Amino acid sequence: MSSWYMLTVVGEDRPGIVAGVTAALFKGGCNLGEASMMRLGGSFTIMLMVELGGSDDVLQQLVEPVARSLGLHVHIDSIEGQLHRHREPDVSITVYGADKTGIVARVTAVLAEAGLHILELESDVAGNRENPVYVMHIEGYAEKSIDLLRSALKVVECDGIEVSLEAVDTMIG
Amino acid sequence: MVELEILTYPDQRLKQVSPPVRQFGEELRVFIARLEFTMRGSPGGVGIAAPQVGYFQRIVIVDVSAKPKIPGHGRMVLVNPEILSWEGMTRGREGCMSVPDFTGNVMRAERITMTAFDEEGNLQEYLCEGYEARAVQHEIDHLDGLLFLDRLVSRHTDLFRRKKYDNKICNYSA
Numbered sequence: 001m002s003s004w005y006m007l008t009v010v011g012e013d014r015p016g017i018v019a020g021v022t023a024a025l026f027k028g029g030c031n032l033g034e035a036s037m038m039r040l041g042g043s044f045t046i047m048l049m050v051e052l053g054g055s056d057d058v059l060q061q062l063v064e065p066v067a068r069s070l071g072l073h074v075h076i077d078s079i080e081g082q083l084h085r086h087r088e089p090d091v092s093i094t095v096y097g098a099d100k101t102g103i104v105a106r107v108t109a110v111l112a113e114a115g116l117h118i119l120e121l122e123s124d125v126a127g128n129r130e131n132p133v134y135v136m137h138i139e140g141y142a143e144k145s146i147d148l149l150r151s152a153l154k155v156v157e158c159d160g161i162e163v164s165l166e167a168v169d170t171m172i173g
Numbered sequence: 174m175v176e177l178e179i180l181t182y183p184d185q186r187l188k189q190v191s192p193p194v195r196q197f198g199e200e201l202r203v204f205i206a207r208l209e210f211t212m213r214g215s216p217g218g219v220g221i222a223a224p225q226v227g228y229f230q231r232i233v234i235v236d237v238s239a240k241p242k243i244p245g246h247g248r249m250v251l252v253n254p255e256i257l258s259w260e261g262m263t264r265g266r267e268g269c270m271s272v273p274d275f276t277g278n279v280m281r282a283e284r285i286t287m288t289a290f291d292e293e294g295n296l297q298e299y300l301c302e303g304y305e306a307r308a309v310q311h312e313i314d315h316l317d318g319l320l321f322l323d324r325l326v327s328r329h330t331d332l333f334r335r336k337k338y339d340n341k342i343c344n345y346s347a
């Protein structure tokens with residue numbers, strides 16, 4: 001009987017983290033699933049679905065040596081998740097503007113209220129220390145309607161936040 | 174009628190280039206009818222290319238008319254299609270009957286002009302835009318052994334090139 005785990009890895013960015021971690025998992029007989037891996041600030045972060053015919057302790061022991069040698073912090077959660085449970089986004093939203101306290105909370109609160117189910121969110125801070133520019137991209141699913149999201153966003157636009165919303169209609173061919 | 178079996182990647186036959194149709198006639202018409210039946214039997218499918226059912230000839234069917242509010246030509250049977258011109262680029266999300274359980278963003282020309290023979294062998298000219306142009310380009314790729322997986326772009330691509338929606342109304346009181 002195998003189970004799925006969510007493996008979280010965080011450490012100071014350096015070359016070889018992905019190769020090191022995935023090689024250790026491969027040698028340990030793990031099956032890898034969906035993943036998000038990226039550099040955030042100076043850190044490298046991994047969220048990775050791992051399937052294994054053993055307990056979380058076994059998984060912990062598999063990644064321990066590479067984690068120690070690369071200075072990585074590891075966290076493991078047992079999950080109910082499975083592969084092939086994708087949910088298609090039907091809306092894509094980009095937000096940017098002068099970075100202000102509370103911009104993320106403000107925008108996402110308005111969208112949540114209007115029924116947005118966020119499937120993916122990426123955000124970044126561009127510009128420089130004096131004039132930071134906040135950039136966010138969301139792909140999501142409108143639980144109510146896209147028009148409702150559109151009108152909700154008009155409110156935050158008035159705070160000098162630039163917003164673009166586009167319906168996503170996936171072409172299947 | 175019976176639906177044809179759809180090849181799915183990693184079947185390497187999907188990666189081969191198909192030669193043009195040389196002969197029009199009853200056999201071609203029968204195949205096109207079966208290809209169309211297969212496309213319509215696939216949920217959400219707005220296009221299909223002959224190689225997807227293991228028939229390696231340059232034949233494509235596109236019909237976006239089931240999609241509300243999307244302009245197009247209705248049912249298009251495209252035999253030996255040739256894209257003559259491309260204009261503008263947009264990012265859009267695509268999936269494929271030959272690549273189950275995955276969708277991704279792909280850049281395509283916004284507008285194309287094209288010639289193709291219909292199922293009777295008459296040469297037709299088309300101007301396709303937007304969603305329909307995307308479907309046509311996706312299907313013609315199949316004739317050249319290309320999948321949308323070969324053209325995936327990151328979410329960052331085209332982030333700020335999209336049009337802002339208008340009618341900014343800011344005289345609200347909070």
Ligand SMILES: [Zn+2]
Pocket residue numbers: 172173268269270271311315
């Ligand atoms: Zn396809």
